[in-house]
Amino acid sequence: MRELMHLMRPGGDRIYGIFDNQLPAALKKLPFDRYLSPQNVKKVVSEADGYQPHLIAPEQGYRRLIENALSYFRGPAEASVDAVHFVLKELVRKSIGETEELKRFPTLQAELAVASYEALERFQEDSRKTVLRLVDMEASYLTVDFFRKLPQESEKSGNPSAPTIDRYTDGHFRRIISNVSSYISMVSDTLKNSIPKATVYCQVREAKCSLLNHFYTQVGKKEGKQLSKVLDEDPVLMELRLQCTKRLELCKNARDEIDAVSWAR
Numbered sequence: 049m050r051e052l053m054h055l056m057r058p059g060g061d062r063i064y065g066i067f068d069n070q071l072p073a074a075l076k077k078l079p080f081d082r083y084l085s086p087q088n089v090k091k092v093v094s095e096a097d098g099y100q101p102h103l104i105a106p107e108q109g110y111r112r113l114i115e116n117a118l119s120y121f122r123g124p125a126e127a128s129v130d131a132v133h134f135v136l137k138e139l140v141r142k143s144i145g146e147t148e149e150l151k152r153f154p155t156l157q158a159e160l161a162v163a164s165y166e167a168l169e170r171f172q173e174d175s176r177k178t179v180l181r182l183v184d185m186e187a188s189y190l191t192v193d194f195f196r197k198l199p200q201e202s203e204k205s206g207n208p209s210a211p212t213i214d215r216y217t218d219g220h221f222r223r224i225i226s227n228v229s230s231y232i233s234m235v236s237d238t239l240k241n242s243i244p245k246a247t248v249y250c251q252v253r254e255a256k257c258s259l260l261n262h263f264y265t266q267v268g269k270k271e272g273k274q275l276s277k278v279l280d281e282d283p284v285l286m287e288l289r290l291q292c293t294k295r296l297e298l299c300k301n302a303r304d305e306i307d308a309v310s311w312a313r
Contacts, residue, residue, distance in 0.1 A: 059139045063252065066131045067244040074124035075236050083117055084225045086218065092116070093224065106224070111190065113228045118187040118235060125179040125243050132247050133172040136255050140164045160260070167259050168251075175250035179243050186235050194231050 082088075093109030141161065144150060150157045 059135055062135045063132055063248075066128055066135070067247075070131060071124060071128050071243060072240060074127060075121070075240060078120045078124070080117060080120070080229065080232060083120070084113070084228060086221050086225070089113065089221050089225055089228075093221070107195065110195070110224070110228065113224070114190060114231055115187045117228065117232050118183060121183045121186075121235070121239055122180055125183055125239070126176055128243055129172060129175045129179055129247055129251070132175070132251050133168060136168055136171075136251060137165060140168065140255075140259070164259060168255065171251045171254045174254075175247050178246045178250050182239060182242050182246060186239070190231070191234070194227075194234075 089109075092113050093106045096108040096112045097106060144157060144161050144164070150160065
């Protein structure tokens with residue numbers, strides 16, 4: 049774990065790069081321009097209206113446009129989780145491989161790696177569920193103030209009846225596109241901050257605090273042959289260890305005999 053903490057420093061720069069560069073870039077590449085094309089907006093609003101055309105503001109059309117658009121955020125959210133998982137997995141692999149004490153115990157080293165990767169996968173899945181839940185929450189409840197501002201914007205234009213008169217003109221749909229784009233941009237800024245927080249809490253923090261808890265519990269239960277199997281060293285090292293143990297035992301016996309002779313005098 050000490051080696052992991054040391055390696056987390058350069059690894060932290062890579063994780064920060066995911067949040068500061070990769071995530072914002074992925075959010076900018078989302079195809080909202082294509083989704084909010086006049087043709088698609090007209091289609092979505094018309095389908096939302098059904099047989100009863102909207103009177104002033106197409107609330108159902110707005111909701112459907114926004115809810116469908118927000119689903120695009122799921123991809124970058126999951127990609128961020130996977131990118132952080134890859135960095136953590138590489139850090140653990142390097143940490144285990146560079147720990148000199150573990151090189152004497154290849155079986156323990158292998159089991160430690162497996163346990164670590166399994167834990168990281170659990171953290172990854174928890175993080176994935178959390179970030180997707182953040183996206184779904186944005187889609188399930190739209191900010192009420194956003195809708196309240198729409199009539200005010202019409203009144204500021206100096207023609208309150210405009211939305212009713214030109215509700216089916218290009219100008220009307222351009223306003224819808226502009227309003228939906230603004231709302232999506234607001235949510236994008238929110239997720240740009242909340243997704244990193246979720247991944248750090250669910251993955252990085254857990255890796256630092258409880259990566260090997262399950263492994264320690266399992267090893268602590270092992271006794272006798274099971275424990276010997278886990279601590280199986282390289283045969284050459286094991287033979288050297290046995291020889292040293294025998295020599296140490298002979299030295300102790302010799303010391304005891306010398307002490308006994310000394311006391312006899």
